[in-house]
Amino acid sequence: MTKIHLIDGGLSTELERLGADIKGELWTGRALLEQPELVEQAHRAFVEAGAEVVITSSYQLSRRGFVEIGLTEQDADEALRRSIQVARAATRGTSVKTAASVGPFGAVLHDGSEYRGVYQVGQDELQEFHAERLAVLLTEKPDFLAIETIPNVVEAKALAEVLKNDHTPKWVSFTAQSGELLWSGEKITDAVAAIAGLPNLVAVGVNCVDPALVAELTAQIKTVVSCDVIAYPNRGGQWDSAAGVWIGNKPKDFTEWMAEWTEAGVSWVGGCCGTDSTDIRALNATIAG
Numbered sequence: 599m600t601k602i603h604l605i606d607g608g609l610s611t612e613l614e615r616l617g618a619d620i621k622g623e624l625w626t627g628r629a630l631l632e633q634p635e636l637v638e639q640a641h642r643a644f645v646e647a648g649a650e651v652v653i654t655s656s657y658q659l660s661r662r663g664f665v666e667i668g669l670t671e672q673d674a675d676e677a678l679r680r681s682i683q684v685a686r687a688a689t690r691g692t693s694v695k696t697a698a699s700v701g702p703f704g705a706v707l708h709d710g711s712e713y714r715g716v717y718q719v720g721q722d723e724l725q726e727f728h729a730e731r732l733a734v735l736l737t738e739k740p741d742f743l744a745i746e747t748i749p750n751v752v753e754a755k756a757l758a759e760v761l762k763n764d765h766t767p768k769w770v771s772f773t774a775q776s777g778e779l780l781w782s783g784e785k786i787t788d789a790v791a792a793i794a795g796l797p798n799l800v801a802v803g804v805n806c807v808d809p810a811l812v813a814e815l816t817a818q819i820k821t822v823v824s825c826d827v828i829a830y831p832n833r834g835g836q837w838d839s840a841a842g843v844w845i846g847n848k849p850k851d852f853t854e855w856m857a858e859w860t861e862a863g864v865s866w867v868g869g870c871c872g873t874d875s876t877d878i879r880a881l882n883a884t885i886a887g
Contacts, residue, residue, distance in 0.1 A: 599882055600860070601865065602860060602864075602866075602885045603650050603651070603826075603865060603866045603867070604648055604649055604650050604651075604867060604868060604878060604881060604885060605649055605650065605651040605652075605653065605828075605830060605868035605876065606641075606644035606647075606649040606651065606653055606865060606868055606869075606875075606878060607644060607647075607649075607650045607830075607873035607874050607875060607877050607878045608642055608832070608869055608870050608871045608873045609626050609637075609641075609653065609655060609657075609869060610625060610626050611871060611872055611873055611874045612640040612643055612644065612874040612875050613629050613636060613637065613640050615874050616636055616643075617622050617636070617639055617874075618636050618637075618640075620629070622818075623658070623663060623666070623667050623708045624654040624658050624659070624663065625658040625705075626657060626658060626665070627655060627656070627657075627658045627659045627677060627681075627820060628657075629655065630655045630677060630680060630681055630684065631677060632796050634680065635665050635849060637681075637684050638684050638685075638687050638688045639656050639688075639875060640875075641685050641688035641689070642689075643682070643844060643874075643875035644875050644878055645688060645689055645692055645694050645879040646875070646881035647876070648878060648879060648881075648882030648883060649669060649694060649868070649878055649882075650693075650694060650695065650781055651694065651695045651696070651697050651741070651742060651868075652685050652688065652694060652695075652696060652740060653685075653697045653698075653699045653744045653746075654681040654682050654684075654685045654688060654696065654697065654698050654699045654740070655681045655684070655685075655699070655747070656677075656678050656681040656682070656698055656699045656700070656701070656731075656785055656821070657680050657699040657700075657701035657705060657747075658706065658854065659674060659677050660674060660706045660727065660731055660732070661674040661730060662727065663706040663708075664677070664708055673677075674735045676822070678731065678734045678735055679734060679735075679738050681698070681699075681785060681814065682698055682740050682822055682884060683738065683740040691872035695742060696739035696740050696741050696742070696743035697737070697740060697741065697744035697769075698735040698736075698740035698742070698743055698744065699744050699746060700728065700731070700732065700735070700743055700744060700745045700746065700757075701746060701747055702746075702747050702748050702753055703717055703719065703724055703727050703728075703735035703753060704749060705747065710748050711749075712749050712773065712781070713749070713781055714749070714781055714782075715749030715750040715773075715780055715781030715783070715784075715862055716750070716782060717750070717752070717753070717784030718801040719779070720752070721752050721755055721756045721759075722761055724750075724752065724753050724756035724757075725759055725760050728756060728757055728760045729760045730773070732760060732761070732764075732773070736766065736881065738763070738769045739766075741767065742766070742767045742768060742769065742800065743761075743764075743766050743767070743768035743769075744768075744769060744771075745757055745761075745768060745769065745770045745771070746770075746771045746805050746806075747771070747772075747773045747805055747806050748770065748771070748772045748773065748789065748880075749772065749773050749774075749781040749782055750780055750781070750782035750784060750789070751780070751782065751784045751789045751792060752771060752796070753790050754770070754772075754789040754790075754792040754793050755792045757770070757793060758792050758793045758795070758796060759799075761796055762795075762796070762797070762799070763807070764796075764797065764798075765797045765798050766798065767798045767800045768774040768796065768798060768799060768800060768804060769799070769800050769801040769802065769803065769828050769866070770793045770796070770799070770802050770803075771802070771803045771805040771828055771829075771830070772786055772789055772790070772803075772804055772815075772879050773804065773805060773806045773807055774804060774806075774807050774813065775817055776814075777811050777813075777814025777815055777817075777818070778814070778818055781843070785818075786804075786815060786818050786819065787818050787819075787821060787822050788851050789821060790802055790818075790819050790822040791822050794822060794823050798863065799823075799825055800826060800827040800866075801823065801825055801826040801827060801863070801865075801866050802819055802822075802823050802825060802826075802827060802828070803815075803816070803819060803827045803829050803830075803866065804828075804829050804830075804831065804884065805820075805828075805829070805830045805831065805869040805870050806830075806831065806871055807829075807831045807832065807833045808831060808832070808834045809831040809833070809852070809855050810834070811831070812829045812831055812855065812858075812859050812862065812864065813858050813859060813861075813862035814862075815829075816829065816859070816862040816863050816864055817862060817863075820863055826865045826866055827862075827863050827864050827865060827866070828864070828865075828866035828867070828868075829859055829864045829866070829867055829868075830867065830868035830869050831869070831870060832870045832871040832872050832873070833852075833869075834872075835873030841880060849856050851877075851880065852869060852873065852877050852880065853873065853880050853881060853883075853884040856881065856884050856885070862882070867881060867885075869881075870880070
């Protein structure tokens with residue numbers, strides 16, 4: 599029987615559950631700057647819920663994003679390092695691993711571009727953007743790189759180039775509008791092919807997608823790669839970038855999807871936006887059962 603690995607849920611959702619204010623350009627990064635103890639508490643809640651891996655609060659952090667709001671590049675680098683340090687503090691004394699979140703370029707534009715997948719930049723600029731951020735994160739030697747919410751092929755190609763000589767264990771997860779197409783309208787199989795040769799690629803999959811799309815997307819991914827498949831969808835609905843909220847979330851419990859996902863071939867599972875530590879605890883109980 600295939601072992602199911604459980605990762606954490608939506609850090610933003612757990613932070614809000616704990617009372618954090620994450621509105622603004624930096625999102626969970628705001629909590630990291632203003633209330634690092636609350637970020638540590640959120641990570642610890644996922645550990646206690648049974649997660650084997652927690653993902654850092656670095657998704658929205660970048661030099662470009664910090665400079666745009668009046669901070670410095672040095673501030674950004676320190677925050678990137680701090681995101682791993684805080685996650686490690688929450689896992690101390692356990693076997694739980696830390697994955698450094700490497701979010702898409704669209705996340706720093708603060709306009710929902712990662713859910714449209716169309717950037718007004720080329721591959722060279724994307725490589726520069728990711729290279730400088732990854733160089734800082736890697737100084738802290740995270741257990742994994744969580745390269746997540748990638749919405750188009752050009753960013754997949756840029757990341758493949760930047761990471762072609764990096765041997766840190768890593769997963770790459772894409773976000774999609776259907777069971778076949780990324781938000782850019784390109785085939786997910788083309789994006790997977792772009793990163794398939796990365797060293798120490800632990801898993802490939804999807805995140806922040808509608809739960810109903812996971813099985814079909816997994817089937818597409820498995821036509822390209824033979825490694826594990828990871829899926830950590832959101833709770834469903836649409837992201838309203840103007841209001842900064844998810845609308846139309848579907849109430850179906852994540853545990854109700856597990857049989858479908860594992861039958862499709864998913865072996866790493868967790869949650870994204872709209873899910874918190876209670877969902878991970880429920881998933882853990884389902885996996886154990």
